[in-house]
Amino acid sequence: MSTERHARLFRNGRNQALRIPRDLELPGREAILRKDGPRLVLEPVAGHLLLAVLAKLKPLDEEFPPVDRLPVILENLNRTTWRCAESVGRRKRLKSSDGSAA
Numbered sequence: 845m846s847t848e849r850h851a852r853l854f855r856n857g858r859n860q861a862l863r864i865p866r867d868l869e870l871p872g873r874e875a876i877l878r879k880d881g882p883r884l885v886l887e888p889v890a891g892h893l894l895l896a897v898l899a900k901l902k903p904l905d906e907e908f909p910p911v912d913r914l915p916v917i918l919e920n921l922n923r924t925t926w927r928c929a930e931s932v933g934r935r936k937r938l939k940s941s942d943g944s945a946a
Contacts, residue, residue, distance in 0.1 A: 871888050
């Protein structure tokens with residue numbers, strides 16, 4: 845997709861600036877500007893990928909404490925009803941222990 849628009853150049857102190865039309869705005873707050881022959885190419889800075897950020901972290905030396913109880917997990921039954929998986933497990937245990945449904 846090639847969109848060509850005229851843009852206004854102006855001075856901001858000693859710098860030349862470019863007013864980018866709203867429909868061509870770049871995401872984020874930073875961009876990369878490079879010269880390619882007689883052209884100036886402006887590209888958005890790619891956001892940091894989570895895996896790249898995690899790869900830079902140092903490993904932890906400490907151990908995590910044991911977990912006595914698992915967190916509550918929600919199951920999606922349909923688009924409007926949610927139920928707690930913990931209560932489903934409780935009903936299954938009750939049913940199996942006495943043979944009747946709870």
